[in-house]
Amino acid sequence: MLKALVAGLIFGAILQAARIDNFDKVAKFTALRDLTVLRFLLVAVGVGLMVLMPLIVFGFASFHIKPLLLVGIVVGGILFGIGMAILGYCPGTAIIALGNGSLDALIGLIGGLTAGALFTLAYPYLKDFLGPLLDKPHIYLSTPWANIVLALVVGSVLVALAWALREPRQQGDKTGKTS
Protein backbone atom coordinates (compact mmCIF):
# COMPACT_ATOMS: atom_id res chain seq x y z
CA MET A 1 0.00 0.00 0.00
CA LEU A 2 3.02 2.26 0.12
CA LYS A 3 2.74 2.70 -3.63
CA ALA A 4 -0.87 3.82 -3.23
CA LEU A 5 0.18 6.27 -0.52
CA VAL A 6 2.94 7.75 -2.68
CA ALA A 7 0.61 8.02 -5.67
CA GLY A 8 -1.89 9.82 -3.49
CA LEU A 9 0.76 12.16 -2.08
CA ILE A 10 1.71 13.28 -5.56
CA PHE A 11 -1.93 13.46 -6.66
CA GLY A 12 -2.93 15.63 -3.72
CA ALA A 13 0.10 17.85 -4.13
CA ILE A 14 -0.67 18.46 -7.81
CA LEU A 15 -4.31 19.30 -7.21
CA GLN A 16 -3.57 21.58 -4.29
CA ALA A 17 -0.75 23.32 -6.13
CA ALA A 18 -3.04 23.91 -9.12
CA ARG A 19 -5.87 25.08 -6.82
CA ILE A 20 -8.26 22.64 -8.47
CA ASP A 21 -9.48 21.16 -5.20
CA ASN A 22 -11.70 23.93 -3.89
CA PHE A 23 -15.43 24.49 -4.08
CA ASP A 24 -15.21 27.68 -6.09
CA LYS A 25 -13.32 26.10 -8.93
CA VAL A 26 -15.55 23.05 -9.32
CA ALA A 27 -18.86 24.80 -8.69
CA LYS A 28 -17.98 27.57 -11.13
CA PHE A 29 -17.11 24.92 -13.67
CA THR A 30 -20.52 23.28 -13.32
CA ALA A 31 -22.05 26.72 -13.72
CA LEU A 32 -19.82 27.27 -16.77
CA ARG A 33 -18.27 30.36 -15.26
CA ASP A 34 -14.76 29.00 -14.94
CA LEU A 35 -13.42 26.33 -17.27
CA THR A 36 -10.10 25.78 -15.49
CA VAL A 37 -11.16 22.37 -14.21
CA LEU A 38 -12.28 21.27 -17.69
CA ARG A 39 -9.04 22.46 -19.27
CA PHE A 40 -7.04 20.76 -16.52
CA LEU A 41 -8.87 17.47 -17.12
CA LEU A 42 -8.58 17.66 -20.90
CA VAL A 43 -4.82 18.03 -20.62
CA ALA A 44 -4.64 15.25 -18.05
CA VAL A 45 -6.57 12.86 -20.29
CA GLY A 46 -4.72 13.90 -23.44
CA VAL A 47 -1.22 13.69 -21.97
CA GLY A 48 -2.10 10.52 -20.10
CA LEU A 49 -3.28 8.93 -23.32
CA MET A 50 -0.10 9.88 -25.17
CA VAL A 51 2.09 8.49 -22.39
CA LEU A 52 0.05 5.40 -21.54
CA MET A 53 -0.47 3.89 -24.99
CA PRO A 54 3.24 3.38 -25.71
CA LEU A 55 3.61 1.85 -22.26
CA ILE A 56 0.84 -0.61 -23.07
CA VAL A 57 2.17 -1.40 -26.54
CA PHE A 58 5.62 -2.14 -25.16
CA GLY A 59 4.23 -4.31 -22.40
CA PHE A 60 4.84 -2.10 -19.38
CA ALA A 61 1.15 -1.61 -18.64
CA SER A 62 -2.19 -3.26 -19.37
CA PHE A 63 -5.67 -2.12 -20.17
CA HIS A 64 -8.23 -2.11 -17.37
CA ILE A 65 -11.45 -1.60 -19.27
CA LYS A 66 -14.54 -1.65 -17.11
CA PRO A 67 -17.62 -3.59 -18.24
CA LEU A 68 -20.37 -1.41 -19.62
CA LEU A 69 -23.35 -1.72 -17.28
CA LEU A 70 -25.59 0.64 -19.19
CA VAL A 71 -28.24 1.56 -16.63
CA GLY A 72 -25.74 1.71 -13.80
CA ILE A 73 -23.44 4.02 -15.69
CA VAL A 74 -26.18 6.36 -16.87
CA VAL A 75 -27.94 6.60 -13.51
CA GLY A 76 -24.67 6.70 -11.63
CA GLY A 77 -23.34 9.40 -13.89
CA ILE A 78 -26.41 11.55 -13.37
CA LEU A 79 -26.23 11.16 -9.60
CA PHE A 80 -22.48 11.83 -9.65
CA GLY A 81 -22.96 15.01 -11.65
CA ILE A 82 -25.72 16.30 -9.41
CA GLY A 83 -23.71 15.59 -6.31
CA MET A 84 -20.57 17.16 -7.69
CA ALA A 85 -22.40 20.28 -8.77
CA ILE A 86 -23.99 20.75 -5.35
CA LEU A 87 -21.05 19.80 -3.17
CA GLY A 88 -18.36 21.28 -5.37
CA TYR A 89 -16.15 18.22 -5.09
CA CYS A 90 -15.87 14.75 -6.53
CA PRO A 91 -15.12 11.80 -4.20
CA GLY A 92 -11.40 12.28 -4.65
CA THR A 93 -11.14 16.04 -4.44
CA ALA A 94 -13.37 16.10 -1.35
CA ILE A 95 -10.67 14.32 0.63
CA ILE A 96 -7.95 16.39 -1.01
CA ALA A 97 -9.81 19.57 -0.11
CA LEU A 98 -9.82 18.59 3.55
CA GLY A 99 -6.06 18.96 3.33
CA ASN A 100 -6.35 22.71 2.73
CA GLY A 101 -8.96 23.23 5.44
CA SER A 102 -12.17 22.93 3.46
CA LEU A 103 -14.50 21.80 6.22
CA ASP A 104 -17.47 21.76 3.86
CA ALA A 105 -15.96 18.65 2.30
CA LEU A 106 -16.63 16.82 5.56
CA ILE A 107 -20.33 17.09 4.87
CA GLY A 108 -19.82 15.45 1.51
CA LEU A 109 -17.68 12.79 3.13
CA ILE A 110 -20.49 11.88 5.50
CA GLY A 111 -22.97 11.84 2.63
CA GLY A 112 -20.67 9.71 0.51
CA LEU A 113 -20.18 7.16 3.25
CA THR A 114 -23.92 7.01 3.84
CA ALA A 115 -24.63 6.48 0.16
CA GLY A 116 -21.86 3.89 -0.04
CA ALA A 117 -23.37 1.96 2.84
CA LEU A 118 -26.85 2.09 1.34
CA PHE A 119 -25.65 0.93 -2.06
CA THR A 120 -23.59 -1.89 -0.58
CA LEU A 121 -26.59 -3.12 1.39
CA ALA A 122 -28.92 -2.77 -1.59
CA TYR A 123 -26.56 -4.24 -4.20
CA PRO A 124 -27.94 -7.80 -4.09
CA TYR A 125 -31.36 -6.42 -4.98
CA LEU A 126 -30.14 -3.81 -7.47
CA LYS A 127 -27.58 -5.69 -9.49
CA ASP A 128 -30.11 -7.18 -11.88
CA PHE A 129 -31.31 -3.69 -12.77
CA LEU A 130 -27.88 -2.17 -13.46
CA GLY A 131 -27.55 -3.86 -16.84
CA PRO A 132 -27.64 -4.74 -19.60
CA LEU A 133 -24.01 -5.80 -19.38
CA LEU A 134 -22.52 -4.84 -22.70
CA ASP A 135 -19.15 -5.87 -23.99
CA LYS A 136 -16.13 -3.86 -22.85
CA PRO A 137 -15.97 -1.01 -25.33
CA HIS A 138 -12.56 -0.24 -26.76
CA ILE A 139 -10.81 1.14 -29.79
CA TYR A 140 -7.71 -0.93 -30.33
CA LEU A 141 -6.20 -1.34 -33.75
CA SER A 142 -4.49 -4.46 -34.91
CA THR A 143 -1.12 -2.78 -35.47
CA PRO A 144 0.65 -1.66 -32.29
CA TRP A 145 2.24 1.41 -33.87
CA ALA A 146 -1.14 2.45 -35.26
CA ASN A 147 -2.42 2.56 -31.69
CA ILE A 148 0.44 4.82 -30.65
CA VAL A 149 -0.24 7.16 -33.57
CA LEU A 150 -3.96 7.18 -32.80
CA ALA A 151 -3.25 7.96 -29.15
CA LEU A 152 -0.93 10.80 -30.12
CA VAL A 153 -3.51 12.26 -32.47
CA VAL A 154 -6.43 12.03 -30.03
CA GLY A 155 -4.28 13.21 -27.15
CA SER A 156 -3.06 16.20 -29.13
CA VAL A 157 -6.62 17.10 -30.08
CA LEU A 158 -7.65 17.07 -26.41
CA VAL A 159 -4.70 19.23 -25.38
CA ALA A 160 -5.34 21.62 -28.24
CA LEU A 161 -8.99 21.82 -27.24
CA ALA A 162 -7.95 22.73 -23.71
CA TRP A 163 -5.86 25.60 -25.06
CA ALA A 164 -8.57 26.70 -27.43
CA LEU A 165 -11.26 26.94 -24.79
CA ARG A 166 -11.95 30.46 -23.72
CA GLU A 167 -13.21 31.42 -20.32
CA PRO A 168 -16.90 32.28 -20.59
CA ARG A 169 -17.86 35.94 -20.45
CA GLN A 170 -18.51 36.70 -16.79
CA GLN A 171 -22.02 37.79 -15.90
CA GLY A 172 -22.61 40.62 -13.49
CA ASP A 173 -22.75 39.48 -9.93
CA LYS A 174 -25.45 40.36 -7.46
CA THR A 175 -23.85 43.71 -6.71
CA GLY A 176 -24.08 44.61 -10.33
CA LYS A 177 -20.36 44.58 -10.87
CA THR A 178 -18.89 42.80 -13.84
CA SER A 179 -15.59 40.98 -13.61
Place this chain on the structure above:
Amino acid sequence: MERKRVLHWFIGGAALGILNALVFTHFWADRPIGASTAYPYVAAKLLGITNEYAQKIAKAGLWEVWFLLGGLIGAFLVAVINKDFKPRLVYPFWEETKGGESLKAGPLRLCRRLSPHMGREDGGGLHQRAYPLGRYATGGFQYHLRAGRYSDGCYFRALVLP
Protein backbone atom coordinates in the same frame (compact mmCIF):
# COMPACT_ATOMS: atom_id res chain seq x y z
CA MET B 1 -10.76 36.59 -3.34
CA GLU B 2 -8.93 33.98 -5.44
CA ARG B 3 -5.33 33.52 -4.48
CA LYS B 4 -2.63 33.36 -7.10
CA ARG B 5 -2.24 29.87 -8.52
CA VAL B 6 1.08 28.25 -7.97
CA LEU B 7 0.83 25.60 -10.68
CA HIS B 8 -0.59 26.46 -14.09
CA TRP B 9 -3.50 24.26 -15.13
CA PHE B 10 -1.60 22.97 -18.15
CA ILE B 11 1.39 21.90 -16.09
CA GLY B 12 -0.86 20.40 -13.42
CA GLY B 13 -2.95 18.56 -15.97
CA ALA B 14 0.10 17.18 -17.73
CA ALA B 15 1.58 16.11 -14.41
CA LEU B 16 -1.64 14.34 -13.49
CA GLY B 17 -1.76 12.59 -16.85
CA ILE B 18 1.79 11.36 -16.49
CA LEU B 19 1.11 10.23 -12.92
CA ASN B 20 -1.94 8.26 -13.99
CA ALA B 21 -0.01 6.60 -16.80
CA LEU B 22 2.82 5.65 -14.46
CA VAL B 23 0.41 4.29 -11.83
CA PHE B 24 -1.04 2.11 -14.61
CA THR B 25 2.28 0.35 -15.14
CA HIS B 26 3.08 -3.07 -13.75
CA PHE B 27 5.88 -1.50 -11.71
CA TRP B 28 3.57 0.73 -9.71
CA ALA B 29 -0.05 -0.24 -9.14
CA ASP B 30 -1.22 -1.90 -12.38
CA ARG B 31 -4.51 -0.05 -12.07
CA PRO B 32 -5.84 3.45 -12.75
CA ILE B 33 -6.11 6.20 -10.19
CA GLY B 34 -9.47 6.15 -8.43
CA ALA B 35 -11.24 7.24 -5.26
CA SER B 36 -14.93 6.43 -5.39
CA THR B 37 -14.68 2.82 -4.24
CA ALA B 38 -13.11 3.97 -0.98
CA TYR B 39 -16.49 5.23 0.20
CA PRO B 40 -18.51 1.99 0.08
CA TYR B 41 -15.41 0.15 1.28
CA VAL B 42 -15.03 2.29 4.39
CA ALA B 43 -18.78 2.27 4.99
CA ALA B 44 -18.85 -1.51 4.76
CA LYS B 45 -15.94 -1.78 7.19
CA LEU B 46 -17.53 0.61 9.66
CA LEU B 47 -20.85 -1.20 9.58
CA GLY B 48 -19.48 -4.71 9.31
CA ILE B 49 -21.11 -5.42 5.94
CA THR B 50 -19.66 -8.51 4.29
CA ASN B 51 -22.02 -9.18 1.42
CA GLU B 52 -21.15 -9.92 -2.20
CA TYR B 53 -20.46 -6.30 -3.11
CA ALA B 54 -18.31 -5.65 -0.05
CA GLN B 55 -16.12 -8.61 -0.91
CA LYS B 56 -16.01 -7.59 -4.56
CA ILE B 57 -14.62 -4.12 -3.80
CA ALA B 58 -12.35 -5.05 -0.91
CA LYS B 59 -9.05 -4.94 -2.78
CA ALA B 60 -9.81 -1.83 -4.80
CA GLY B 61 -11.34 -0.08 -1.82
CA LEU B 62 -8.29 -0.65 0.37
CA TRP B 63 -5.99 0.69 -2.34
CA GLU B 64 -8.08 3.79 -2.76
CA VAL B 65 -8.24 4.45 0.97
CA TRP B 66 -4.45 4.54 1.10
CA PHE B 67 -4.43 6.64 -2.07
CA LEU B 68 -6.79 9.19 -0.56
CA LEU B 69 -4.83 9.24 2.67
CA GLY B 70 -1.77 10.11 0.65
CA GLY B 71 -3.75 12.74 -1.20
CA LEU B 72 -4.89 14.32 2.05
CA ILE B 73 -1.32 14.48 3.34
CA GLY B 74 0.06 15.77 0.05
CA ALA B 75 -2.54 18.51 -0.19
CA PHE B 76 -1.98 19.49 3.42
CA LEU B 77 1.77 19.74 2.96
CA VAL B 78 1.46 21.90 -0.15
CA ALA B 79 -1.17 24.07 1.49
CA VAL B 80 1.06 24.64 4.49
CA ILE B 81 4.12 25.35 2.34
CA ASN B 82 2.16 27.81 0.22
CA LYS B 83 0.56 29.31 3.33
CA ASP B 84 -2.81 28.47 1.85
CA PHE B 85 -4.14 26.33 4.66
CA LYS B 86 -7.25 27.92 6.11
CA PRO B 87 -10.17 26.20 7.81
CA ARG B 88 -13.28 27.38 6.03
CA LEU B 89 -16.87 26.29 5.73
CA VAL B 90 -18.27 28.62 3.11
CA TYR B 91 -16.55 29.67 -0.09
CA PRO B 92 -17.07 33.01 -1.84
CA PHE B 93 -19.01 31.48 -4.75
CA TRP B 94 -21.49 29.87 -2.35
CA GLU B 95 -21.92 33.17 -0.53
CA GLU B 96 -22.43 34.92 -3.83
CA THR B 97 -25.07 32.51 -5.11
CA LYS B 98 -26.63 31.04 -2.00
CA GLY B 99 -25.74 33.37 0.82
CA GLY B 100 -23.36 31.82 3.30
CA GLU B 101 -24.07 33.94 6.34
CA SER B 102 -26.78 31.69 7.67
CA LEU B 103 -24.50 28.69 7.40
CA LYS B 104 -21.73 30.35 9.33
CA ALA B 105 -23.96 32.13 11.78
CA GLY B 106 -26.05 29.09 12.67
CA PRO B 107 -23.41 27.16 14.59
CA LEU B 108 -22.09 30.38 16.08
CA ARG B 109 -25.52 31.40 17.29
CA LEU B 110 -26.02 27.99 18.82
CA CYS B 111 -22.71 28.21 20.65
CA ARG B 112 -23.56 31.65 21.90
CA ARG B 113 -26.89 30.49 23.20
CA LEU B 114 -25.42 27.49 24.96
CA SER B 115 -22.45 29.21 26.53
CA PRO B 116 -22.88 30.92 29.90
CA HIS B 117 -23.06 34.69 29.74
CA MET B 118 -21.34 36.57 32.44
CA GLY B 119 -22.74 39.66 33.94
CA ARG B 120 -25.78 41.09 35.52
CA GLU B 121 -29.16 39.59 34.99
CA ASP B 122 -31.68 42.13 33.93
CA GLY B 123 -35.03 41.90 35.58
CA GLY B 124 -36.82 42.19 32.26
CA GLY B 125 -34.63 39.70 30.50
CA LEU B 126 -36.56 36.57 31.33
CA HIS B 127 -39.44 35.00 29.54
CA GLN B 128 -39.46 32.01 31.84
CA ARG B 129 -38.29 31.22 35.29
CA ALA B 130 -34.58 30.78 35.58
CA TYR B 131 -33.38 27.63 37.27
CA PRO B 132 -30.23 27.71 39.38
CA LEU B 133 -27.60 25.22 38.29
CA GLY B 134 -24.92 25.88 40.80
CA ARG B 135 -22.80 28.35 42.69
CA TYR B 136 -19.06 28.57 42.49
CA ALA B 137 -16.61 30.68 44.35
CA THR B 138 -13.14 31.51 43.18
CA GLY B 139 -10.83 34.45 43.20
CA GLY B 140 -13.00 36.39 45.60
CA PHE B 141 -16.05 36.21 43.36
CA GLN B 142 -19.15 34.07 43.38
CA TYR B 143 -20.61 32.78 40.13
CA HIS B 144 -24.27 31.85 40.12
CA LEU B 145 -25.11 29.78 37.02
CA ARG B 146 -28.72 29.82 35.92
CA ALA B 147 -30.61 28.28 33.01
CA GLY B 148 -33.59 29.84 31.38
CA ARG B 149 -34.91 31.19 28.11
CA TYR B 150 -33.73 34.75 27.91
CA SER B 151 -34.97 37.47 25.63
CA ASP B 152 -31.72 37.61 23.69
CA GLY B 153 -31.93 33.90 22.89
CA CYS B 154 -29.39 32.72 25.42
CA TYR B 155 -30.04 29.74 27.63
CA PHE B 156 -27.50 30.26 30.34
CA ARG B 157 -26.54 33.18 32.51
CA ALA B 158 -23.79 33.38 35.05
CA LEU B 159 -24.22 36.09 37.62
CA VAL B 160 -20.97 37.43 39.01
CA LEU B 161 -21.23 38.68 42.52
CA PRO B 162 -18.36 40.00 44.65
